[in-house]
Amino acid sequence: MLNISSLEHDLNTKTQTTHLLKAAEKHVLFTANRPDVVMASGEGMWLHDTEGKTYLDFIGGWAVTALGHSPAVLQQALAKQAATLVHASPGFYNKPQIEFSELLTSISDMDKVFFTSTGAEANESAIKLARKHGALHLNGAYEIITLTNSFHGRSLAMMSATGKPHWKELFAPKVDGFIHVPINDIDACFAAVTNNTCAIMLELVQGEGGVHEVSEAYLYGIRKICDMYGIVLIIDEVQTGLGRTGKLFAYQHYGIKPDIMTLGKGIGGGFPLSAMLTTNKYDLFQPGDQGGTYTGQPLAMAAGLAVVQELVERDLAANADRQGSYLIETLNELSHTFPITKVRGKGLLIAFDLPEAMAPSLAALCMSKGLLINASSSSTIRLMPPLIVEQSHIHQMLNLLKESLQQLTMNVG
Incomplete structure (x- = not known):
């Protein structure tokens, strides 16, 4: 059965986002290539945009939101x-x-x-x-x-x-x-x-x-x-x-x-x-x-x-050490299947390299699936999640990353 109320809500949120993006283009000085997304709220490991889409945040505001969003x-x-x-x-x-x-x-x-x-x-x-x-x-x-x-x-x-x-x-x-x-x-x-x-x-x-x-x-x-x-x-x-x-x-x-x-x-x-x-x-x-x-x-x-x-x-430095070690270990395992190389880092400041300048494309594809990662260069992905990250978040991140890598390498191939 068609849900008219839900369709109206979706239309309203899309209209609001379109209006905001037009206003941004008109009034905000251009200094970066930003995606057509307007962030509206966040809690813990998650960000939400004005259309209600949720993102697992492994950028953490460039290592800023140490306690997660809106602690x-x-x-x-x-x-x-x-x-x-x-x-x-x-x-x-x-x-x-x-x-x-x-x-x-x-x-x-x-x-x-x-x-x-x-x-x-x-x-x-x-x-x-x-x-x-x-x-x-x-x-x-x-x-x-x-x-x-x-x-x-x-x-x-x-x-x-x-x-x-x-x-x-x-x-x-x-x-x-x-x-x-x-x-x-x-x-x-x-x-x-x-x-x-x-x-x-x-x-x-x-x-x-x-x-x-x-x-x-x-x-x-x-x-x-x-x-x-x-x-x-x-x-x-x-x-x-x-x-x-x-x-x-x-x-x-x-x-x-x-x-x-x-x-x-x-x-x-x-x-x-x-x-x-x-x-x-x-x-x-x-x-x-x-x-x-x-x-x-x-x-x-x-x-x-x-x-x-x-x-x-809360000794979040110790959590960063534990979770960072686990994340590096799982990324190294992922490198046996996907073209990930040079996994490196300390605590929850981690990076890995990709071939063929794939990093921006991978970051964009991950974002479309609800995962935020940073392409710090054309061939490097950087991860800086909040220090409150848990293994369950890492598992979710890895699943989305694998989906994106599989899709990307298939398209390249």
């Missing part, structure tokens, strides 16, 4: 703080800022924290602090050594720090003072150090760059170079921090400690928030050196405090 603890923290104090001024302390600072420094073995809103801002703060150290203690040294294929953000300075080859000429001229060297090549890094070097900055797992990890020997060598020359070691944990790699911080896998560490993405569980942490030795800024309207903003501080407390109390 209760974040809702409650935002509502409570919004009713108390949304914003005062960065010229004053506020209670959640102090409490959050205490928590972050205690779990990270760092001493001081500066809060910002984006990963790029946190990394800018780290660069400024390293250059302050260079000005005070290294005869004005200002150059930062970073790695090829790295990603540190989208401000002009952080685009200059980033080692993406195709960004080299974009928005030229670049900000001066960044030297790029290959990952895991300690000789190249050593050779790049000059009297102008004030810091070495790196991701321990290059997320945007395709999930490539630095080796333990390489990182020990970097730490040794920094100690030898008195230069700053900056570890960018914007993507890897707060449980993503199976420990609270990726540097804890290696047994070394950074001088400066940056955090972002998962720190706010979806609320815009980032942080730069350092030790007492590098507490060098003077009033006016660094700041920002939203640094330490009460609403953001309450959000971050609630999210990080939940991450720690």
